[in-house]
Amino acid sequence: MTTFRLAAxxxxxxxDRVLLVRCTSAFDxxxxxxxxxxxxxGEDxxxxxxREVAEETGCDGEVERLLGVDSRFIPAAERHMPEKGPHQNIGVFYRVRITGEPRPEPNGATVDPVWTPLADVAGLRRASLVDVGLALALGTPPTGHVAAVPVGGLVLH
Structure with a gap:
């Protein structure tokens, strides 16, 4: 059975800084x-x-534009729980203007919202969606699609 997730x-x-959040879980x-x-x-x-920006950063976010959509298929063997089978994630990426000072999500899975210098991102242990989002934002491809991001090393599914 394949699991599926639609995310924004x-x-x-x-x-020259991007707003990132640190995710914590029992798996890493x-x-x-x-x-x-x-x-x-039922949500748009x-x-x-x-909603997610407000929950995870405590800030108001104003959507400026749609950047693109990424479809990622993760084989079961590459998941942290391979017994759940393969997974498909559809990510919708938006350019969002932030107002307010970031603060950690109370009792949530994300902590430490931080404005991070773009030059420092490559050295961080990060989700592949960070690279996808930055490629969409900085490259603004007319198709709204970028090549798959290879995972491994510092880049995770």
């Missing part, structure tokens, strides 16, 4: 990601990204 992510870039010691997450049943991804 915010790419917020100001002064933490990694960096873009603010965002699952679109709830546009509204989901604004």
């Amino acid at each position: 992510y915010a790419v917020s870039i100001e002064n 010691e933490g990694h960096w990601s873009l603010p965002g997450g699952a679109v709830e049943h 991804p546009f509204e989901a990204v604004v």
Whole structure:
């Protein structure tokens, strides 16, 4: 059985910095990601990204534009729980303007929202969606699609 997730992510870039959040779980010691997450049943991804930004950073987010969509298929053998089978994640990426001062999500899975220099991102242990979001934001491909991001080393599914 294949699992499926529709998610919306915010790419917020100001002064050569991107807003990232650190994710923690029982499966790893933490990694960096873009603010965002699952679109709830019946929810519009546009509204989901604004909700997720508020939950994970404590900031208001204003969607400026759609950047693109990424479809990622993860074979069972590459998942942290291979017994759940393969997984497909559809990510909708938006450029979002942030207002307010970031603060950690209370009782949530994300902590440490931080404006991170773009030059420092490559050295961080991060979700592949960070690279996808930055490629969409910085490259603005007319198709709204970028090549698959290879995982391994510092880059995780």
